[in-house]
Amino acid sequence: MIKPAYRIGMGFDVHRLVEGRPLILGGVTIPFEMGLDGHSDADALLHALADAILGAIAAGDIGQHFSNTDPRWKDCDSSVFVKEAVRMAAEQGYGVGNADMLIIAERPKMMPIIPEMREKIAAMLGVGVSQVSVKAGTNERMGFVGREEGIACQAVVGLVAAEQQP
Numbered sequence: 001m002i003k004p005a006y007r008i009g010m011g012f013d014v015h016r017l018v019e020g021r022p023l024i025l026g027g028v029t030i031p032f033e034m035g036l037d038g039h040s041d042a043d044a045l046l047h048a049l050a051d052a053i054l055g056a057i058a059a060g061d062i063g064q065h066f067s068n069t070d071p072r073w074k075d076c077d078s079s080v081f082v083k084e085a086v087r088m089a090a091e092q093g094y095g096v097g098n099a100d101m102l103i104i105a106e107r108p109k110m111m112p113i114i115p116e117m118r119e120k121i122a123a124m125l126g127v128g129v130s131q132v133s134v135k136a137g138t139n140e141r142m143g144f145v146g147r148e149e150g151i152a153c154q155a156v157v158g159l160v161a162a163e164q165q166p
Contacts, residue, residue, distance in 0.1 A: 007159040009056025013047035014152040026117030032108045039068035043078035048155040053085035056159045057092050082124045096125045097160040100133040104145050104152040110136035
């Protein structure tokens with residue numbers, strides 16, 4: 001079997017907004033009156049990113065590798081999930097070529113925080129900041145995101161075979 005030079009994966013995650021938790025997205029703690037509910041730190045952006053990497057190598061999703069019923073992952077920093085997914089991709093001979101992510105939230109405004117998110121995510125992935133895109137949009141006040149009940153995130157990742165990397 002011929003090993004593909006490139007692999008693409010996509011990820012999606014959503015968490016409910018609740019009081020009494022910090023809001024963490026892209027590895028950055030964001031000042032806000034609510035945070036995301038979850039077993040780990042509930043960083044929906046990093047969860048979507050880890051799922052995209054795992055999907056690109058056909059390794060399932062973060063729920064299979066980091067179950068929300070496992071006490072080891074209680075309040076865990078989600079960068080652990082991303083770094084493990086990168087390690088698993090490397091085991092199969094792939095590195096991250098690029099990552100493109102979208103945060104869907106009515107509030108807070110993400111633009112001032114996006115540069116820091118890109119820096120942190122690039123470091124997790126072991127790539128340059130120019131290979132990491134983070135965008136933000138609203139849901140135009142429709143649905144659970146529009147009612148500010150939660151935040152949704154999407155990620156697409158391109159993996160490159162080691163022999164294709166410069």
